[in-house]
Amino acid sequence: MEEQSELVPYDKRWEFPRYRIKLGIQLGVGCFGRVVKGEAVGIKGSGETVKTVAVKMVRSVTNVAALEALVSELKILIHLGSHMNVVNLLGACTKKISQGELLVIVEYCRYGNLRTYLMNHRDKSQSFWQYQQDPDVTLTRSISTRDLISWSYQIARGMDYLASKKVLHGDLAARNVLLADDGVAKVADFGMAKKMHFDIMTQHRSKIKTNAGLMPVKWMAIESLTDRVFSTQSDVWSYGVVLWELFTLGKVPYPGFGAGHQLIQAIQNGYRMEKPNKAPNLFGELMTNCWKTDPKERPAFSQLEETICGHMESTVNSNYLNLNALYVKFNEENDTATAKDLFGLAKLLTEKSQMNENKLQVNDNFRSPKNGNSYSPFPQRA
Numbered sequence: 001m002e003e004q005s006e007l008v009p010y011d012k013r014w015e016f017p018r019y020r021i022k023l024g025i026q027l028g029v030g031c032f033g034r035v036v037k038g039e040a041v042g043i044k045g046s047g048e049t050v051k052t053v054a055v056k057m058v059r060s061v062t063n064v065a066a067l068e069a070l071v072s073e074l075k076i077l078i079h080l081g082s083h084m085n086v087v088n089l090l091g092a093c094t095k096k097i098s099q100g101e102l103l104v105i106v107e108y109c110r111y112g113n114l115r116t117y118l119m120n121h122r123d124k125s126q127s128f129w130q131y132q133q134d135p136d137v138t139l140t141r142s143i144s145t146r147d148l149i150s151w152s153y154q155i156a157r158g159m160d161y162l163a164s165k166k167v168l169h170g171d172l173a174a175r176n177v178l179l180a181d182d183g184v185a186k187v188a189d190f191g192m193a194k195k196m197h198f199d200i201m202t203q204h205r206s207k208i209k210t211n212a213g214l215m216p217v218k219w220m221a222i223e224s225l226t227d228r229v230f231s232t233q234s235d236v237w238s239y240g241v242v243l244w245e246l247f248t249l250g251k252v253p254y255p256g257f258g259a260g261h262q263l264i265q266a267i268q269n270g271y272r273m274e275k276p277n278k279a280p281n282l283f284g285e286l287m288t289n290c291w292k293t294d295p296k297e298r299p300a301f302s303q304l305e306e307t308i309c310g311h312m313e314s315t316v317n318s319n320y321l322n323l324n325a326l327y328v329k330f331n332e333e334n335d336t337a338t339a340k341d342l343f344g345l346a347k348l349l350t351e352k353s354q355m356n357e358n359k360l361q362v363n364d365n366f367r368s369p370k371n372g373n374s375y376s377p378f379p380q381r382a
Ligand SMILES: Nc1ncnc2c1ncn2[C@@H]1O[C@H](COP(=O)(O)OP(=O)(O)O)[C@@H](O)[C@H]1O
Pocket: 027, 028, 029, 030, 031, 032, 033, 034, 035, 054, 056, 087, 106, 107, 108, 109, 110, 112, 113, 175, 176, 178, 188, 189, 190, 191
């Protein structure tokens, strides 16, 4: 385990003193890692005040493979830099890595993972196919189609940012998307992510994930299942499955199928899931396109973003752009990404947003709902 520390030739600016963080309740647990809530004093972006954070660690300090996976996740997070639709790194405690302890500190997302959130809000969503009528019901309101579309747009944006950074996610699923305040969705869990040196790679998955039982079969592209080939375009396939999860409010994909040979065979024979009843037709088309057998025929994340954007009211887009300016600022401070990288294809939207520029002041936008008068990313009716 000694050599693990050498695996972290990382920028000391990310190091956070262990004594300044208090660990709390568990937020989630996987086979090898767990995530707990924490209180950090004086961490990035909070001055000297206490900030609620999420801390990812390995479950067993003797599991070297799990530690390696977490080191790799930390490296990816550092490489990525900040984006509003990606869960952002705040710091790390690496000093005790030779004893198997590594804490990766990320921003806390109050509403947890998207899949659980969708499932928990099913009962209240009988009318979720209707656009919400009353914009004042912001805290306890049910999920509307508008929310689902907004999340699908934000996830595409987060994934477009990953693609622009040449990072392959490898495990995109609703369980790995987190919900923060103000309806903001963030792509998370980079435990299977890889930095691509070529646009397409044949991945030899890390030791701990090679067990077939741990592969996210129902989210994997046909070429990943058959030939272990991964690319941004295989992430696009997974995105199609996430759309399906969104519009079924968190159902398990391919109902009636296990995650075994039978399903893989069916997909190879051309079987694909149907459009969920409540999904707008456009989203049915998007799913079909994401699940094209030839990866080259699938849309790029930038195209998905643009198509969904066209479907939304323009105020939403411009508001998101303005909010993201805050993250551009973080990147400039950390010198990890340029504003140009950040916007990617969304630059197209900048023009639109200029018209609405004066509507929102960037630094005012991260108010939490409890402050009243909170910013909502959903279009408000006049
Ligand atoms: N930043 C966070 N804020 C709130 N909850 C989180 C956060 N990170 C993770 N979680 C919770 O923990 C679960 C597992 O986290 P994840 O990063 O996906 O780890 P794993 O690699 O074990 O799947 C998530 O599905 C979510 O419910």
